[in-house]
Amino acid sequence: MVLLFLVMAFAIGLVIPLQSAINNALRNALGSGALLAAFISFAVGTLCLAVISALTGQPLHTLWGLPRIAWWQWLGGALGAFFVFGTTLLAPRIGLAAMISLIVAGQVLSSLLFDRYGLLGLPVRDISWVRVAGVALLLVGAVLVNFGDRWLARL
Numbered sequence: 001m002v003l004l005f006l007v008m009a010f011a012i013g014l015v016i017p018l019q020s021a022i023n024n025a026l027r028n029a030l031g032s033g034a035l036l037a038a039f040i041s042f043a044v045g046t047l048c049l050a051v052i053s054a055l056t057g058q059p060l061h062t063l064w065g066l067p068r069i070a071w072w073q074w075l076g077g078a079l080g081a082f083f084v085f086g087t088t089l090l091a092p093r094i095g096l097a098a099m100i101s102l103i104v105a106g107q108v109l110s111s112l113l114f115d116r117y118g119l120l121g122l123p124v125r126d127i128s129w130v131r132v133a134g135v136a137l138l139l140v141g142a143v144l145v146n147f148g149d150r151w152l153a154r155l
Contacts, residue, residue: 034085038088
């Protein structure tokens with residue numbers, strides 16, 4: 001089962017650039033800005049999740065508990081909207097490779113902190129020198145993806 005989860009995580013990584021490219025094409029087709037394209041993307045996603053929830057028998061009655069959740073638990077949707085809007089805005093401006101390299105580097109760096117301190121109820125996981133080295137390599141990779149060609153041109 002763990003292997004399936006690892007493959008799923010990798011597949012999610014594979015489709016993030018595709019999602020960004022599709023949302024950019026949507027933005028172009030509409031002749032609109034990134035906000036409207038992100039809104040439509042979220043609306044379609046919401047509809048898909050509602051249908052899948054109904055088809056898989058999710059206990060929809062638990063939605064009555066929404067008024068009791070903490071204020072910060074609502075932020076997940078806002079952060080998702082920021083991600084979709086941001087990638088729709090940035091993809092045509094800085095390119096997919098540059099954008100994704102920075103997103104991944106930022107994700108892994110902040111993930112180490114979430115793991116180390118068990119933030120928001122996640123299990124605590126130690127930060128080893130190997131994990132820090134992995135983050136450092138990702139950061140170096142992001143720098144090379146974004147500035148490597150310019151540095152090579154100067155040589």
